[in-house]
Amino acid sequence: MLGKTSAMYKETQHFRQPWLWVLLLGSLALVIYRWQPISVGIMAxxxxxxxxxxxxxxxxxxxxxYRWFPFQSAYRVIKWSQIEQATVRSYSALGEFGGWGIRFSWNGTAHTVSGNWGIDIKLKGKKRTLLVGTQHPDEIRQQIGSEQLAGS
Structure with a gap:
């Protein structure tokens, strides 16, 4: 059995979507062109x-x-004993949550960076779910399957 500090799976996701950086650089170019120093600073x-x-x-x-670095220094841990069900599923960030990042909807909360796969976590005694995005759904499926059995 693993020690408390040894992780079986780790994933780090960054905002590196080309469309996002085109939008940000285009906005920066516009404020530089109009030379609004405060806006340039804000964009930077x-x-x-x-x-x-x-x-x-x-x-x-x-x-x-999960955690959002650098805003959260500690991980938000959802213990196996708190989880009723955890599944990997595809989702539509725009359709279900209105975009990426930390998003709230009637069905739950999403923490996503890019893509369309996530760990859908149903907590015991809660109606709303928590979705944490992933770029590696097959690896997550393997980890959740074995850990949920061991953690129950």
Missing amino acids: VVMGLFWFLRLETRIDQEGIA
């Missing part, structure tokens, strides 16, 4: 945040954990 900060912001996911014997 926003671009820096998008460059360094990342969603980190960890699955281990304790449960499923």
Whole structure:
């Protein structure tokens, strides 16, 4: 059995979508062209945040954990004992949640960076679900399947 600190699975996702960076660089070019120094500064900060912001996911014997670095220093851990069901599913970020990032809908909360795969987590006693995006659905399926059996 793994120790509490050893992770069985780790994933880090960055905002590196070309369309996003075209939009950000285009906005920066526009404010530079119009030379609005405050706006240039704001755009530089926003671009820096998008460059360094990342969603980190960890699955281990304790449960499923995630954090948004650099805003969260500690992981938010969802223990196996709190989880009623965890499945990997495809989703539509725009259709179901209105976009990427930390999003709220009537059905639940999503933490996504890109793509259309996520870990859909149903917590015991809760109606709404939590979705954490992933770029590696097959690896997650293997981890969730074995850990949920061991963690129940």
